[in-house]
Amino acid sequence: xxxxxxxxxxxxxxxxxxxxxxxxxxxxxxxxxxxxxxxxxxxxxxxxxxxxxxxxxxxxxxxxxxxxxxxxxxxxxxxxxxxxxxxxxxxxxxxxxxxxxxxxxxxxxxxxxxxxxxxxxxxxxxxxxxxxxxxxxxxxxxxxxxxxxxxxxxxxxxxxxxxxxx
Numbered sequence: 600x601x602x603x604x605x606x607x608x609x610x611x612x613x614x615x616x617x618x619x620x621x622x623x624x625x626x627x628x629x630x631x632x633x634x635x636x637x638x639x640x641x642x643x644x645x646x647x648x649x650x651x652x653x654x655x656x657x658x659x660x661x662x663x664x665x666x667x668x669x670x671x672x673x674x675x676x677x678x679x680x681x682x683x684x685x686x687x688x689x690x691x692x693x694x695x696x697x698x699x700x701x702x703x704x705x706x707x708x709x710x711x712x713x714x715x716x717x718x719x720x721x722x723x724x725x726x727x728x729x730x731x732x733x734x735x736x737x738x739x740x741x742x743x744x745x746x747x748x749x750x751x752x753x754x755x756x757x758x759x760x761x762x763x764x765x
Contacts, residue, residue, distance in 0.1 A: 600738065604749050605758035606669075607742040613661050614734045620649050621730055624699075624723050631720075635711045644707070651703040654696040654726075662689045664761055669745070676748065681740055688733050695726050 602608040623646040627636050636643045666689065670682030702719040711719065749757065 602742060602746055604742075604746045604754050606749060606754050606761060607745040609758055609761050610661070610665075610745075611738065611742060613657065614738060616653070617658065617661075617730065618734060620646070620653055621727050624650060625727050628720055628723060628727075631716070635713070635716050638706055638710050647703040647707050650723075651700050651707065654703075655700040658696050659693060660764055662693055664764060665689075665741075668757060668760065669741070672753075673744070673748075678744070681744065685733070685737065685741065688729070688736075692726070692729055692733060695722060695729065698722050699726050 600611060602611055623642075627643055627646050630636070638644055638647065666682075666686055670686060673679065673682050699719070699722050702715065702722060706715060706719060709715075745754075
């Protein structure tokens, strides 16, 4: 998918990166079945490293930008419903993502015990399901709204602000 609005395109690219991490987590869970993943396996280690870094940092930055800049702008334009709904999801996703990131960091340093793997798997599965649904909503509702509403000057200001928040 491609957007003419730079702000929508940047958010879409972030979504794609997050989907990549989510799919990698899903692969680890699927491969492990009932056994513990080997944290020395390069794919497992790379996925846990990406999850530990990107979920809490990138998702937090992405959500903050949407809430502070986009949702407030939409509310000022009279469309508070989409922002209110997505904010509710953010309030669930961010703590869940932080838990998964923390558990991934712990696994990288200590490995997985049976209990740690069970907790990681449960939290990661919940995150995968919720995040995929959330991203689909933003891709199908929020980003098209931005395409319609943002004039070139506002789009430039928002996309510049978003890039600077990296």
